[in-house]
Amino acid sequence: MVEKILVVDDEKEIADLIETYLQNENLDVYKFYSGAEALDYMENMEFDLVILDIMLPDISGLSICQMVRDKGCACPVIMLTAKDSETDKITGLTLGADDYITKPFRPLELIARVKAQLRRYKKYNTISAPHVTETIFEYAGLTMNIKTYECTIDGNSLLLTPTEFSILRILLERKGSVVSAEDLFHEVWQGEYYTKSNNTITVHIRHLREKMGDTGERPKYIKTVWGVGYKIEEI
Template sequence: MEKILVVDDEKDIADLIEVYLQNENYTVFKFYIAEDALRCIETQNLDLAILDIMLPGTDGFAICQKIREKHIYPVIMLTAKDAEVDKINGLTLGADDYVTKPFKPLELMARVKAQLRRYKKFSNNDGSPATNPLLQYENLELDTASYECRLNGKPVALTPTEFSILRILLENIGTVVSVEDLFKGVWKDEYYSKNSSTITVHIRHIREKLHDTGEKPLYIKTVWGFGYKI
């Protein structure tokens, strides 16, 4: 039974999310304030977090940042605003996805399941063999069997979302992969959005971790108007 953290100061919303998660047989740790959630992060082995951005005192961004200091499990941000800056801020701090209030509970459950599937696969718990276990380009290696990334022989810490994006690009070396295909390849067809900021922010994170942020990147190249390619 996966353990899921839920943090929202709106009691009705937190309680509703809890009910839907429990109906899916997840173990729920529900809190209305950030301080209680931060203690839970330190004491529980969680599998996913759902964080409201607007909290009294410490906000959801700070909680997300705290999680990313030690953990790679998925983080879904809840925002009452459909503001691009909130989404980008959350992704920049390491969130994997965001849901805008008001939301449909079943849509949130679909996103939770999608994130947990990828996290389980990333953690190598599904037991499925990789068809092409080692993907390589120049000094970059992605081991899809052990879910490890190495650059110049040194490990690179990627989140499951970053790993999935890089894997798709390495599986298509020399071919431009559109933002839409990347989005659908990572999140499947459940909630594709024409908004490309999600992929853009994750690509920036990957480039930073590969020390590949110059004007002429060695690994991930932007093909303006089309997408990205290795």
């Protein structure tokens, strides 16, 4: 089955370039130069991945990202940001984006990130694959079922993106051990583009804590070990 990719960017040359590279990877591309047109199309179409420019003339890419998540869609979202828009990057990740890439960018780097996100999304949605064993983590009212990709706290469902699910799964698998932000990044994205200034993991951890109601000074689940990484304590 060919994955469907939604591309939204008002800069025609960039949108066309992305389309060409994605099509060269045998992906179905649905390209729009405005947010309003993309939203109309999204009403009747499901996508496997969305590439959104933040600076759209009619509707902010951030608003579209939030609408995608509010509808319960867990497909990966990659934001395209201006070089100096650090605040937009953080906001996009907080609203549920999985990754961002800064303009100008190298097309092959974008393709690598798209492939990494699609691999995780495919794994996230393969709930009945024969090689997946029944694995359930339980911790202080938190239950994660790896096979069905369901997560609950005290019986209440947590709607997690594939990125959030992956981060939480890794921390639960290594319960009692500290996992560095760099290790989390490489395990989740399986890429080599991590830099020390990259705060992607920090923002995803913050968003996870918000969803889990775990944002106090002494979080119950995900602990920060300053200068080292993150951990879930042994009970």
